[in-house]
Amino acid sequence: MSHPPGSVNQVSHDEVLVRARGLTKRFGDFTAVDGIDFDLYRGEAFGFLGPNGAGKSSTMRMIGCVSPPSGGVLSILGRDPVRDGSAIRARLGVVPQEDTLDVELTVRENLLVYGRYFGLPRRIIRERTDALLDFVQLSDRAGDKVDPLSGGLKRRLTIARSLINEPEILILDEPTTGLDPQARHVVWDRLFRLKQRGVTLILTTHYMDEAEQLCDRLVVMDHGTFAAEGSPRDLITRYCSPEVLELRFGPDEHELAADKLRDFPAERAEVLADRILLYVTDGDDALAAVRATGLEPLTSLVRRGTLEDVFLRLTGRRLEDLCWPPPRPWPAGAHPRDPCALSSAG
Amino acid sequence: MYRRIWRSSIWSSVLGPLFYLGALGLGLGTLVDRHGPVATASLGGVSYLAFVAPAILASGAMNAAMSEASYPVFGSVKWNRIYIAAQASPLRPGDIFRGHLMFMTMRITMNAALVTVYMWAFGAIQSAWAVLAWPAATLTGLAFAAPIAAWAVTVKAETSFAYLFRFGMMPLMLFSGTFFPLSQLPGWLRVLAYVTPLWHGVNLCRMLSLGHVDLPVALANVAYLTALAAVGIWAGARSYRRRLYV
Numbered sequence: 089m090s091h092p093p094g095s096v097n098q099v100s101h102d103e104v105l106v107r108a109r110g111l112t113k114r115f116g117d118f119t120a121v122d123g124i125d126f127d128l129y130r131g132e133a134f135g136f137l138g139p140n141g142a143g144k145s146s147t148m149r150m151i152g153c154v155s156p157p158s159g160g161v162l163s164i165l166g167r168d169p170v171r172d173g174s175a176i177r178a179r180l181g182v183v184p185q186e187d188t189l190d191v192e193l194t195v196r197e198n199l200l201v202y203g204r205y206f207g208l209p210r211r212i213i214r215e216r217t218d219a220l221l222d223f224v225q226l227s228d229r230a231g232d233k234v235d236p237l238s239g240g241l242k243r244r245l246t247i248a249r250s251l252i253n254e255p256e257i258l259i260l261d262e263p264t265t266g267l268d269p270q271a272r273h274v275v276w277d278r279l280f281r282l283k284q285r286g287v288t289l290i291l292t293t294h295y296m297d298e299a300e301q302l303c304d305r306l307v308v309m310d311h312g313t314f315a316a317e318g319s320p321r322d323l324i325t326r327y328c329s330p331e332v333l334e335l336r337f338g339p340d341e342h343e344l345a346a347d348k349l350r351d352f353p354a355e356r357a358e359v360l361a362d363r364i365l366l367y368v369t370d371g372d373d374a375l376a377a378v379r380a381t382g383l384e385p386l387t388s389l390v391r392r393g394t395l396e397d398v399f400l401r402l403t404g405r406r407l408e409d410l411c412w413p414p415p416r417p418w419p420a421g422a423h424p425r426d427p428c429a430l431s432s433a434g
Numbered sequence: 435m436y437r438r439i440w441r442s443s444i445w446s447s448v449l450g451p452l453f454y455l456g457a458l459g460l461g462l463g464t465l466v467d468r469h470g471p472v473a474t475a476s477l478g479g480v481s482y483l484a485f486v487a488p489a490i491l492a493s494g495a496m497n498a499a500m501s502e503a504s505y506p507v508f509g510s511v512k513w514n515r516i517y518i519a520a521q522a523s524p525l526r527p528g529d530i531f532r533g534h535l536m537f538m539t540m541r542i543t544m545n546a547a548l549v550t551v552y553m554w555a556f557g558a559i560q561s562a563w564a565v566l567a568w569p570a571a572t573l574t575g576l577a578f579a580a581p582i583a584a585w586a587v588t589v590k591a592e593t594s595f596a597y598l599f600r601f602g603m604m605p606l607m608l609f610s611g612t613f614f615p616l617s618q619l620p621g622w623l624r625v626l627a628y629v630t631p632l633w634h635g636v637n638l639c640r641m642l643s644l645g646h647v648d649l650p651v652a653l654a655n656v657a658y659l660t661a662l663a664a665v666g667i668w669a670g671a672r673s674y675r676r677r678l679y680v
Contacts, residue, residue, distance in 0.1 A: 115680075152522060154521050154522065154678065154679060155679060155680060156679060173526070174524040174525070174526055175524070177522060177523060177524050178523075178524040180522070182522035184515075184518060184519075184522070186515065188514070188515040188516065188518045188519035189519070190514060190516060190519075191514065192514075202519065202523070205519075205520050205523035205524070205525055206523050206524060207524065250522075253523075
């Protein structure tokens with residue numbers, strides 16, 4: 089279910105839906121969001137890319153009008169989120185990072201209760217429920233309890249629920265974290281269709297492929313600020329070489345090779361725990377040159393630059409490393425379903 | 435504005451008071467009443483069943499309030515995160531608080547209605563005033579539910595609730611003139627009991643159920659409970675906002 093790159097919907101650059109200037113969020117001494125500026129236009133899909141603790145979720149909560157900014161200016165749909173929060177929220181859809189479904193109710197009842205939160209008449213909710221369940225392909229589970237549904241189905245239900253008020257802006261906080269690849273593709277496909285229908289999407293993610301698939305424009309966020317901004321393609325051209333050579337050596341040779349390759353005539357070399365990345369113009373030439381120095385990698389791969397490389401370049405860290413640490417015992421209070429909860433500060 | 439479909443754990447509320455009334459009213463009551471006029475005199479000349487039944491009504495309302503306003507409120511933030519879902523809608527924290535409080539009050543009223551019917555069935559009611567014991571019990575429950583919910587939403591670890599039940603509910607149950615008249619307590623403890631909210635609820639329900647209504651005292655009871663509920667409602671809107679809008 090892949091889509092052609094580039095967007096097919098109309099982005100209206102005249103109409104700014106969200107405007108932030110010097111937007112800041114502090115929790116005590118900790119600054120989660122540190123004076124960011126951005127404009128979101130109607131119809132676009134805008135992504136916040138970054139590791140946990142970068143300030144993405146804090147930004148989402150401020151846009152969702154459930155977290156008052158500590159400083160700066162924020163305007164959503166032309167209104168002030170602190171004063172008109174309720175009226176703004178009536179026009180937003182929110183897909184939170186962790187599902188907040190009522191698991192003891194059925195699929196249909198979840199939509200009914202949620203629609204009632206928005207003060208919608210039952211008749212309207214009933215009509216929309218049928219269409220929405222059809223849209224997320226859950227019609228045949230309408231009468232089922234939510235609890236036994238798989239993670240992917242729950243996510244689709246959460247998305248359906250967030251659309252009950254026909255929102256103009258849909259805010260998605262890590263929409264596919266914790267889903268298996270197939271379930272992620274289904275979610276992406278539905279989100280892509282929403283975008284085509286003209287719904288403005290704001291999403292956070294730490295998946296590069298997700299950002300590449302869905303976002304017209306994205307910002308790389310780190311330590312509460314924007315490290316870079318642009319379309320996925322822009323960012324790759326700007327911050328990454330045309331090709332990347334990935335080399336894997338045996339555990340004994342890894343450091344030796346790393347030392348040798350530091351002086352290698354590549355645009356840049358990145359030494360990871362398990363691999364060495366060389367940013368070069370031509371991967372095959374570079375591989376030949378590496379072999380010429382007497383190094384023989386166990387495996388090698390020549391690929392094009394990706395957002396992952398952009399992120400590595402900008403923050404010096406790998407996104408996935410930051411989110412998916414090796415399994416460890418859960419401290420009290422952390423939700424076992426969400427490994428990121430351990431480190432998420434923002 | 436704010437609606438909610440909720441599964442009810444009906445069994446504990448149906449059978450709980452029935453066991454209490456049965457065991458205390460009939461079991462313990464027979465023992466007490468057997469001592470004749472000496473014992474019943476300190477109860478105000480009524481049977482133990484008639485004495486204890488309205489107290490079970492009032493303390494049942496307190497128990498219902500405490501269980502509805504503690505874990506469910508905490509869980510709506512931490513476990514099933516219903517508040518977090520509701521928060522994304524136009525509802526404000528104060529709406530969420532008052533909506534949930536309405537639900538709690540409904541549960542308390544349903545429980546109280548049931549106990550009142552039991553009381554009638556057991557022959558524990560001695561006056562038509564008892565009809566008012568039902569709303570009085572509801573008010574007692576609300577006086578507990580509102581402040582407890584206001585506090586529960588701020589709770590960080592669920593162990594706090596164990597303290598509430600151990601050091602709040604238990605002593606109140608035992609020392610608020612529930613199972614024995616306050617006159618049996620030493621003076622200083624009696625004064626302490628007059629300050630606690632449950633005594634006001636018990637006293638109010640008992641006066642109504644027995645038909646011995648002392649109007650100034652009854653009004654004082656109502657005023658005390660109403661004030662407590664009002665403070666809780668005021669505090670809840672604030673604590674919910676602080677907790678949910680971070």
